[in-house]
Amino acid sequence: MKKVIALAVASAFVAPAAMAEVVVYGVAAPAIEYSKITDATNSTTYPDLTRVRLVDSLSRIGFKGTDKLDNGLKLLWQVENRVYIGTGDQSRGFNTRDTFVGIEGNFGRVVVGSAMFDLPFQARFDYLQGLINYNEIINGVQGVTNQSQARLSNVAQYTSPVFLGGARVKALYDFGAKTSTANYQGFQVAANYKYNMLNVGATYKQNNDTSTFGQQTGALVDSTVTPVAEAFLKNYLVGATLTPIDGLNVSVSWDRKKTKASAAAAEIRQDAWAIGANYVTGKHGVGLHYGKVGESKNMSTGNTNPDTGAYFVAGQYKYALSKQTYMHASVGLVKNDKLASYSMGTTYVTGLGTSYPAAATGLKVTTIATGVTTSF
Template sequence: MKKIIAIAVASAFVAPSVLAEVVVYGVAAPSVEYSKISDTTSSDLTRVRLVDNLSRIGFKGTDKLDNGLKLLWQVENRVYIGTGDQSRGFNTRDTFVGVEGNFGRVVVGTAMFDLPFQARFDYLRGLINYNETINGVQGSINQSQARLSNLAQYTSPVFLGGAQVNALYDFGAKTTAGNYQGYQATATYKFSMLKVGATYKQNNDTNTVGQQTGALVNSTVTPTAEAFLKNYLVGATLTPVNGLDVSVMWDRKKTKASTAAAEIRQDAWAIGANYATGKHGFGVHYGKIGNQKNMSTGLTSDDTGAYLVAGQYKYALSKQTYMHASVGYTKNDINASYSMGTTYVTGGSVSPAAVPGMKVTTIAAGVTTSF
C-alpha cells in the first residue's frame, strides 16, 4: 500500500506550514533462480543464485495549479536484493515532471520505457509477466524496447467511447556524423470484451539495434547517418470472463546499420493468457521469432529465429504481497542468440546473449511485496 507522508516545516518564529505531500512507494522482489544454458559454442552453464526482480523505491507528488491544471512529478530509483546490474541507481527508472488537464497529460523526463514496452499494459495484458527474472515472451520478442533517457510523452483522454492515443518523442543526440532522434505513437480502442492497439516506433541515424536501440539511461548512442530502426506492433486482448486476459501480438522490426548497409527485416508473433481467481494467478505464453530477411537481395538468412515459452503462477499472501514461481525456455536456431530474462543468465551485461544456437532454461521462485 502506498504510504503518504506529509512534509511540514515549522519555525520557532513563524506559524507551521505544510509545503507539499509526497507519496513514497516501492517494491521489494527477491527470487531464487536456477538457470541452464546448453548447446553453446563454449562450456554449458548451470547455476543457482539469488536475483532481483526490479526492486525499486520512488517518490511522487502532485500540485493543483491556479489555472485548473495539475502538475505531477516522480523520481523512481532502482535498488537491488541479489544479483543485478548494480551500476544503475538514483533516478534510473521513470523520472519526470508533467501537467495534466482536460486535454490529457504531457510529461518530460528520463529513464522511461518506450511505447512498445508500454503496450503490454495498454493492450497486451495477457502477456504480462509476474516477475522480471523471466522477462516474458512479449518483452523477449519485441527487440526494439528501450528505457529512454531524454523524452517527452503525451497521453490523450479517452474519447469516442473507448479510443486513446499516446505520442512520444526521443530528443536523441546530434553530432557531425548524424542527428539521432526518434518518435513513436500508439492508438488503442476498447469495446466490450476486446481491446485492440497498434504502435509504431522509428529511430533515425542510429546504428545500435535490438533492445539497446535508443538513448538509454545506462548507455549512449553513436549517431550514424542514414541508419534507422522501424518497429510495427499490433495486438489485442480479449477478456471473455472476469479475470481472464488472452492476448495476441505481431511485431515487425526493420533496421539499417549505415548508408551502405542493407535493410534487414524480421517478424515475430506471440500469444498468451493470464487468469486470476481469488488468491491465485496463472499464465502461459508462447512466442516465435522468424528469420531475418535482406530487403536489398530478397534473401532470407536461414536459422536466425527462435521460439520461447513460459509458464507462471502466483499466490496472494496479502493485498501487498504475493509469492510466485515461473519457468521459461528459449530455443535458438543455430545463428540466433536470444535469451529470456533481465538477470543476464550468461553472466554478461547485455541481452540478448551473444552465443548462437543456445538453449536457455530458467526457473525462478520468489516473493514480491509493495508499499
C-alpha cells in the same frame, strides 16, 4: 520569550501542511533462480552451465507528488530508482527508472523526463494484458518478441484522455543525440480502443540516424548512441486482448522490425509473434505465453538469412498473501537457432553477459524462479 517559542512550535506544524505531499513508494522483490544454459552448436567452448543463486526481481524505490495549479491544471512529478536485493548489476541506481515532470488537464497528460519505457513496452499495459509477466527474472515473452522496446533517455510523451467511449492515443519524442555528420532522434505513436471484451491497439516506432546498437532500441538510460547517417529502425506492433470472463486476458501480437546500419547497408526485416493468457481468480494467478522470432530477411537481395530465429515459452503462477504481497513461481525456455542469440533476461542473471540479446549464439536457456514481491 514564551510567545516566540510558542509561535516557532506552531510554525513547525503549519509549514509542512502547506507543502506539497510527497509519496514514497516501492517494491521489494527477492527471488531464487535456477538456470541451465546449453550450447547445442559449440559445447566445447560453452559447456552446459547450471546455477542456483539469489537474484532480484526488479526492486525499486520512488518518490512522487502532485500540485494543483491555479488554472485547474495539475503538475505531477516522479523520481524512481533501482535497488537490488541479492545479486545483480548494482551500478544502476538513482534516477534509472521513470523520472519525469508533467502537466495534466482535460487535454490529457504531457511529461518530460528520462529513464522512461517507450511505447512498445507500454503496449503490454495498454492492449496486451495477457502477456504481462509476474517477475523480471524471466523477463517475459512480450519483451523479446517486441524487438525494439527500451528504457529511453530524454523524452517527451503525450497521453490523451479516453474519448469515443474507449479510445486513447499516445505520442513520444526521443530527443536523441547530434554530431557533425548525423542527428539521431526518434518518434513513436500508439493508439488503442477498448470496447466490452475486446481491446485492440497498434504502435509505431522510428529511430533515425541510429548506431548499430541503437537500431535495436534507442538511447538507453545507461548507454549512449553514436549517430550514423541514414541508419534507421522502424518497428510496427499490432495486437489485441480478449477478456471473455472476469480475470481472464488472452492476447496476441505481431511485430515487424526493419533496420539499416548505414547508408550503404542493406535493409533487414524480421517478424515476431506472441500469444499468451493470464487468469486471476481470488488469490491465485496463472499465465502461459509462447512467442517466436522468425528468420531475418535481406530486403536488397530478397534472401532469408537461415538459422536466425528463436522461440520462447513461459509459464507463471502467483499467490496473493495480502493486498501488497504475493509469492510467485515461473519457468522460461528460450531455444535459439544456431545463429540467433535471444534471451528473456535469463543470460543476464546467469553471468554469461549483460547484453541483449544473449552473449552467444545457439544457446538454449531454461530458467526456474520463485520469490516474494511486496509493494509499499
